[in-house]
Amino acid sequence: MSFARLQEHIDKLQNPTVVGLDPALSHIPDEMLEKYYKEYGETLEAASLAVTEFNIGLIDALCDIVPAVKPQSAYYEALGPFGAFSLQKTCEYAKKKGMYVILDGKRNDIGSTAAAYSAAYLGVTIVKSKEYLPYEADALTVNAYLGSDGIKPFIENAVKYDKAIFALVKTSNPSAGELQDRLMGYGDGPSFPVASQARLNRTDEPSPCPEPSPCLVSLYCAVGDLMEEIAKDTIDKYGYTCVGAVVGATYPEEAEFLRKRLKNTFFLVPGYGAQGGSAADAAKSFDSNKKGAIVNSSRAIIAAWKKGGSDYKTAAREEVLKMREELRKVLKY
């Protein structure tokens, strides 16, 4: 249930990594692109077919040593509807090869619409008497800004179909802290009159200022708390709920704090490698049993061939083995 399948696959391969399939066209070898341009012209269709072939090659080269892939939806959407076919085929092929598929879409909306996103990636769409899987993923990244009613439709399908989600908690980018590090009232939070506004919080009466330190938490911590709370009935045999958290390797102090606080939350760790996070930084997201997290690397692996010397599959495999060794070393596997 939940993340158990992923944890077991990680354990089997002794490799807590996920390869990000972010196929910017500049990451694809020219001869692969040219082959399709020759047949279909310089079109989005040709580019999408090249992306599919590129991904299939990477999956073939990595599926015996990497437990999971993470297609980044944006790069497929930038290719228009043909890109959607490429995304669908990429997910399908990775599943066929036994990989766990984390679709990185950071979706979010009000309940009724979140249910449609949930059907698209974790559930089924019903067409009269038939059921279809629009895109076949095991997990989806989501954004929790709308609160629990925008998350619950994903939890429902996660429970029903043995899937999972990762909510953005502390992201890996430089401006992550602008909102996420801001400190706020703990729990339901106190309510204050703000400037000329009579009441900002409609349900609580204004109350006095809280004690400073222990009652204030950062926004990212509040999001993490809320996610663990609403998913608490879905804890699996390894102790994790079906709602994971995205926690950037670029913020190791925060990761250490969150790892201690969110005992039932599985972490997806971006920011390793190209974005600047080290293996030691990424290790902060693992629990004392070396479980409960998976580390992503995208560009550094899929575009490793650009450094020269190897074809793209060999270069990616070499880079994955290097990353695996670095993580095994700091985690003392």
Next chain:
Amino acid sequence: MSFARLQEHIDKLQNPTVVGLDPALSHIPDEMLEKYYKEYGETLEAASLAVTEFNIGLIDALCDIVPAVKPQSAYYEALGPFGAFSLQKTCEYAKKKGMYVILDGKRNDIGSTAAAYSAAYLGVTIVKSKEYLPYEADALTVNAYLGSDGIKPFIENAVKYDKAIFALVKTSNPSAGELQDRLMGYGDGPSFPVASQARLNRTDEPSPCPEPSPCLVSLYCAVGDLMEEIAKDTIDKYGYTCVGAVVGATYPEEAEFLRKRLKNTFFLVPGYGAQGGSAADAAKSFDSNKKGAIVNSSRAIIAAWKKGGSDYKTAAREEVLKMREELRKVLKY
């Protein structure tokens, strides 16, 4: 620039409304679906073709009285890749009929990935020597949880191609306040030691508790402030930047507060009608010149035919005229 095109179209039609194209299959008349099931089987392809025909009919029926449409991406994604073609054709047809297209995708990611989303909906994708518009929208909804570096790639294309975005500020759903209403330090915010954590905010030194009322703002207010600040160089002739705000009609007090505070921000107002917001509630998002906002209605219009009596186009048109009258009355057009 920015929202000027939209404001001028609203002024011309004297109708500040946008029709949400959220084509759940249950909103489409059976005979339309059956026509495609007969030809293509009970498939996602058939359903997607029915959605396209349904939308084209709505656009034909409404384009002389409604300035804008808002396709909700989730419903197209739930149909798989064929749904992406339906979304593309819907946007293209609405543009051809002179409507302003607000794509509701609530996209968000780190800078490099946000650039790919920005290319997909507001910009172009380059395939060797050719440029393509993957999906042709005038504006896109986005989620600002990742801070300014995830928003800037959208602003760049908005400026370059006369487009715009709407960031989620105060959403219309019941659990919106769980995070959005929480109060936090104003501006850069103070930093506190939290529990056993030495420093949550990595850049500022811990400082004492701030004065309670005027220095604390809600998260939604902080997001609104940040968006107005980072887009301040893009103000158009009507006084609005290219970064609008989503402000739900279901929270009229908050809308009134935000309208006063965010003087340079154009509002997209969901939550009218089916979700419970009244015309008077929606009116709180307009400035004193009756400008600066557009009100969305989806289900109540596109599924109006289910109440019986008219075909879906006539029913939608009647519902739009009713909504227009209600808004004109409270806005005193």
